[in-house]
Amino acid sequence: MRKYSLELLIGFFPVLLLFLIYMGVNVLPFVFLAVIAAAVLYTAQGRGKLTALTGGKSRNEVKAAPFSFDQIGGQERAKEELVEALDFLVKRDKIEKLGIRPLKGILLAGPPGTGKTLLAKAAAHYTDSIYLAASGSEFVEMYVGVGAGRVRDLFKEARTKAKKAGKSSAVIFIDEIEVIGGKRDGGQHREYDQTLNQLLTEMDGIHANESPRILLIAATNRKEMLDGALLRPGRFDRHIGVELPDKKGRQHILSIHAANKPLEDSVSLERLAEQTYSFSGAQLESVMNEAAIYAMREACELIAERHFLMAIDKVMLGEKTDRETSEEERRRVALHELGHAIMAELVRPGSVSQVALSPRGGALGYVRHQPQQDQYLYTKPFLNGQIRITLAGAAAEEMFYGDRSTGSRGDFDQAVNIVKTLVESGLTSLGIIHASMMTPESWAAITKEVLDEQMLAAKALLEERRDIFAAALETLLKEESLDGETFRRLMRSGEAA
Structure with missing residues (x-):
């Protein structure tokens, strides 16, 4: 019905203009007012520059292959803590009997490349939830109120998609949360502050009896920068440290990434785990990939230990150069x-x-x-x-x-x-x-x-x-x-x- 009314209005307007011109009326003021009204309507419907989501387009749900906790290595303690927190979404009857309030937010804090994003993906798969991902920088614009609007739309969209898919919960993952969740300096007119205030409001609005339930998972490598109001219980209830893996964890990560690679029998993943002290999961994946590239350069069918040693040097120091010295x-x-x-x-x-x-x-x-x-x-x-x-x-x-x-x-x-x-x-x-x-x-x-x-x-x-x-x-x-x-x-x- 709304569609037909809009078509009638569009068709009536030119006829009205022609009639007024025929009667000798100056139509320029009417045209000017009509343009302003159309611009306001265009913005209000979510299609202008000032809208919460650029271009009026909704965020695409992340539709990746199922990703489980078994595919993440080197973070056994973090996985155990996260699974315990996620059970509040999965085992609802049990937590209701004990009178436990479901968690509203989980903060993953640790160095870059340690698997925080992978843990969030696995969390969505574990809880059979809709998974939406965003970066903190996406919520900050030069226009006042844009970030706050985007936060509102993100939570609204998570609920809508979950209902449409017949899911009882949705997981929202925000990477680099410190961009919008940094400590406030007392002013209330900054775009960052408005965005953070809206995020705090949305998290307060996540009630235990609300369906579908929304779980916010955020990641940061600078936890000390976050505002105290965001870190308190009732907002981010769980703070999980995702640290650099130890030797056992490094060996586990290497074994995961070596599953699809042909290695020589003499290659020892335990020795490689010792050689890669203080490496993150992302660096270990890069070592495996670079070693395979070195093997391909030498036309080798199997990846040898020397390829891994060269790959470790490359990840630590960079590629060899042709720089000539005296x-x-x-x-x-x-x-x-x-x-x-x-x-x-x-x-x-x-x-x-x-x-x-x-x-x-x-x-x-x-x-x-x-x-x-x-x-x-x-x-x-x-x-x-x-x-x-x-x-x-x-x-x-x-x-x-x-x-x-x-x-x-x-x-x-x-x-x-x-x-x-x-x-x-x-x-x-x-x-x-x-x-x-x-x-x-x-x-x-x-x-x-x-x-x-x-x-x-x-x-x-x-x-x-x-x-x-x-x-x-x-x-x-x-x-x-x-x-x-x-x-x-x-x-x-x-x-x-």
């Missing part, structure tokens, strides 16, 4: 890397896996270390040893050239970060102190104190081992790469000399 520059780089390697062996014997002069990514050379045990607590001697390893390259350059080069810039960044850890853990001469109490001048002073002390210690240790540089330098320049055993043999011969 003989003097190669010698400086070789001494720099030998400084790192010798100090690493002194701090942690047997830790060097490879010393290479191959330009890779932004580095002209690198030292790859043997895998270390997963470690979560660090002592002051351990961290000071790590600082000496990072400074040893620059110390070696000063020993043989009397100055340093720009090649130490990345090393210094690592050293400064370790100093920050020492300060925040109360392991410096400042004692126990909160980072907020530190001024830029005090940071500079304590950083200089610690780095100068460790630089002197590194130089003293390397000076005692000048013969090792002489024993290993020419071999490294000739071979361009030394494995750990060869380097340690050269180191022993240098010490004997």
Whole structure:
């Protein structure tokens, strides 16, 4: 009926204009008013720039292949916590008997690439729910009120799609929630604040007896930025940490991604899990993919362990480059890397896996270390040893050239970060102190104190081992790469000399 009324109105308007022109009436004001009315109507119906969803189009439901928790590796604890929370949607009769309020929101917090989005997809499959996904940046526009409108439409659309599909629940996933959920500064006229206020209102409106039920899952790698009103119980009831996987988790992830790849019998996923210390799930998937690419380049039917080692180096440092360096520059780089390697062996014997002069990514050379045990607590001697390893390259350059080069810039960044850890853990001469109490001048002073002390210690240790540089330098320049055993043999011969 509405369609026919609109057609009659469209047909009547030109006739009315012709009649008024025939009667000698000035029709320009009427035309102008009609254009304004049409524009307002166009916007109000959800088709203009100021609408909540761009172009008036509704968000497409994510229709992917069923994705289960078994397909996610390395996050057993996070999966257990999430499944327990999701059971409030699945086992309704049980929770009603116990008088449990269903959860309204689940926050997944952790570093990038750890599987937060995959967990949300698996949650929708586990609960047999409609799944809608969005990014926090999609809700922020230059127009006031657009973000709030988009939040309203997202929740409304989730309910509509769930009813249409005959589902009893819907899962909304918002990635990068910190974009719209950041801490408010007290003003109420910012677009970000209006969007956050609308999100808070929508979450408050999710009642236990409402059908279909809406579960909001959000992901962030900067939880400390989120507003307190968003984090309180009744909004995000569960905060689940999705951390970097341990060795067992890394092996599980590698086995999942190796399922469709032909590996040589000698390949050990356990050894690869050891070699990929502190890698995220996304990095591990990339290692598997890059190893297959290396095998394809060499026309190999099976992926060998050497392909995985090359892939690990690529993920960590970048692809090899064709950058050509002068003989003097190669010698400086070789001494720099030998400084790192010798100090690493002194701090942690047997830790060097490879010393290479191959330009890779932004580095002209690198030292790859043997895998270390997963470690979560660090002592002051351990961290000071790590600082000496990072400074040893620059110390070696000063020993043989009397100055340093720009090649130490990345090393210094690592050293400064370790100093920050020492300060925040109360392991410096400042004692126990909160980072907020530190001024830029005090940071500079304590950083200089610690780095100068460790630089002197590194130089003293390397000076005692000048013969090792002489024993290993020419071999490294000739071979361009030394494995750990060869380097340690050269180191022993240098010490004997």
